[in-house]
Amino acid sequence: MTGGQIGNVDLVKQLNSAAVYRLIDQQGPISRIQIADVSQLAPASVTKITRQLLERGFIKEVAQQASTGGRRAISLTTEVEPFHSIAIRVGRDYLKFSLYHLGGRELTSEYSEFFYTTQEELVDGLMTQLRTFITKNHLLINQLIAIGIILPGLVNPETGVVEYMPNVKIDNLHLSELVHNNFHVECFVGNDVRGMALAEHYFGASQxxxxxxxxxxxxxxxxxxxxxxxxxxxxxxxxxxxxxxxxxxxxxxxxxxxxxxxxxxxxxxxxxxxxxxxxxxxxxxxxxxxxxxxxxxxxxxxxxxxxxxxxxxxxxxxxxxxxxxxxxxxxxxxxxxxxxxxxxxxxxxxxxxxxxxxxxxxxxxxxxxxxxxSQIEAYPTLGAFSMIKRAMLNGVLLQKLLED
Ligand SMILES: [Zn+2]
CATH class of the missing domain: 3.30.420.40 (ATPase, nucleotide binding domain)
Incomplete structure (x- = not known):
């Protein structure tokens, strides 16, 4: 049963890294001592995890003036600008691509009409336009960490398999795997409305x-x-x-x-x-x-x-x-x-x-x-980006990027 034990060790590692990253993202600037306090992790673990996060560039140290005017304490905040993701909204008759940095700012976007009547047309059109978007914006794109796709339909969020779409016949479409194999970057696929609900929670009306x-x-x-x-x-x-x-x-x-x-x-x-x-x-x-x-x-x-x-x-x-x-x-x-x-x-x-x-x-x-x-109606791709943000906060994407 060694396999299972290794799996558990990996999971604990992922959860601990995520807990530290989440605290820095949501409460930063925050000191290592405060992180250990709030997370209940051993100070040695916090030191180890923050070192990894620093080396990968996900967090940075900032000096904070203590309120009493005493010596400056070192705190940690997240670094968001170098890490880019592509968020895609597949509509019933359009495609919208956006480039976001990890802080949720849209750096550029592109909208086009898109008509498809079969799964093949959908996949071919999506892949071609995605490649074009990347080529066109290659000077703007820094570190591409993930691609997110939301669409009207039913999706298994764990496997990224599209199971149903209202306007086109779908046969077990392994969309996340397809994008990953073509573009060599993690891909998250989900339902459009559920994605937007998450986006409202992270960035909009239900924060x-x-x-x-x-x-x-x-x-x-x-x-x-x-x-x-x-x-x-x-x-x-x-x-x-x-x-x-x-x-x-x-x-x-x-x-x-x-x-x-x-x-x-x-x-x-x-x-x-x-x-x-x-x-x-x-x-x-x-x-x-x-x-x-x-x-x-x-x-x-x-x-x-x-x-x-x-x-x-x-x-x-x-x-x-x-x-x-x-x-x-x-x-x-x-x-x-x-x-x-x-x-x-x-x-x-x-x-x-x-x-x-x-x-x-x-x-x-x-x-x-x-x-x-809604407060995010002007950003129809934000739901796709929110799935990437969630994968950073729960460690699923974070751990993969730390091990790369
Ligand atoms: Zn009905």
């Missing part, structure tokens, strides 16, 4: 709490649930398919095959479809002057007081609120975050959501529950 739920309304409707600072994952490792909660048994058919799913009411295409239907029936609205209508038009006209646009969005808020109330009862979050174009009319939308959450969840669960807009 101040440990339990939150992000509800995203774009082409589809999904949720990411953060419990105790971690993305909540169930047995099949994917939780948050809020878009497929049935809210109307006699509703429209959903792309999943069932009828009346939340997504058939509360997603951008569903909202626009319904407005068009009402306009065709002859309902009066300032929107009827437009040739074609998109979700931003609906929000804009609602904000200007158009009754049809307003009532359409109140209806969406009602249905979203009902589904969110279910998640509130199940998870008792400290905050609800809404992402999507519809937050442009949050003065109309959020009160409707709140009213339904208040009517349909436990009073103690919703009495002090803020409903807020």
């Amino acid at each position: 101040d709490c440990q339990d939150s739920i992000l509800v995203s309304v774009h082409r589809g409707t999904g949720a990411g649930i953060i419990v105790n600072g971690q993305v909540f994952l169930g047995y099949n490792r994917n939780v948050g398919e809020i878009g497929h909660i049935q809210i109307d048994p006699l509703g429209e058919q959903c792309q999943c095959g069932n009828f009346g799913c939340l997504e058939t009411v509360a997603s951008n295409p569903a909202i626009v479809d319904r407005v068009n239907k009402l306009l065709n029936q002859g309902y009066k609205s300032s929107l009827s002057e437009l040739e074609t209508i998109n979700i931003s038009d609906v929000c804009e006209h609602a904000n200007l007081g158009d009754e049809l646009a307003k009532q359409s969005l109140v209806r969406v808020g009602d249905q979203l609120g009902k589904a969110i109330a279910i998640t509130v009862n199940l998870f008792n979050p400290q905050k609800i975050i809404i992402a999507g174009d519809i937050t442009q009319c949050k003065e109309i939308l959020f009160p409707a959501i709140l009213r339904n959450v208040q009517n349909q969840s436990l009073q103690t669960f919703h009495s002090d529950l803020p409903i807020v807009s």
Whole structure:
């Protein structure tokens, strides 16, 4: 059983390194003594681990003036600027690439339309554009430590295997392995909405709490649930398919095959479809002057007081609120975050959501529950970067880089 024992020793090593790195990242500048204190690790272990981190360049020493004016103590902080990652968002009809440094700053990005109808087209297009992005930015890229990819679909986050995508037939796509073999760098793959929920926790609206739920309304409707600072994952490792909660048994058919799913009411295409239907029936609205209508038009006209646009969005808020109330009862979050174009009319939308959450969840669960807009909407790749950040903080990536 030697193999098992070696495995355990490696795991302990990884966890200890991660604990030290995490403390320096989150509480730095911090001294070695404080690290030993907080982490409960032996001072000798702290010295050994910080030496490794210093040698690899992940942390640096800074002199701190003691508040009493006494001698200067040496503290440690993380070094983020030399370590770069590429974060990729695969949309249903676009690709976005960003280059981040380890502190979460986007250094450059590139957006392009991207249409694919088969797994092969998806993989070929992604690999080609990734290679182009790297070539184009090679002067900017310092140490490339990882590549992160988020996509609409179900992913096994441990193996990086894509199991399902809503818009294309997927057969056991080993995406993380493929990228790793082609670009010789670690690759993390995950669901887009769950990634963005993690990004809100690290960099956005839910930094101040440990339990939150992000509800995203774009082409589809999904949720990411953060419990105790971690993305909540169930047995099949994917939780948050809020878009497929049935809210109307006699509703429209959903792309999943069932009828009346939340997504058939509360997603951008569903909202626009319904407005068009009402306009065709002859309902009066300032929107009827437009040739074609998109979700931003609906929000804009609602904000200007158009009754049809307003009532359409109140209806969406009602249905979203009902589904969110279910998640509130199940998870008792400290905050609800809404992402999507519809937050442009949050003065109309959020009160409707709140009213339904208040009517349909436990009073103690919703009495002090803020409903807020996403803070990271301008950075759609941040979810992919957040998976890399998480792999540094939990040691999975950190340990690999230390052993390279
Ligand atoms: Zn459905």
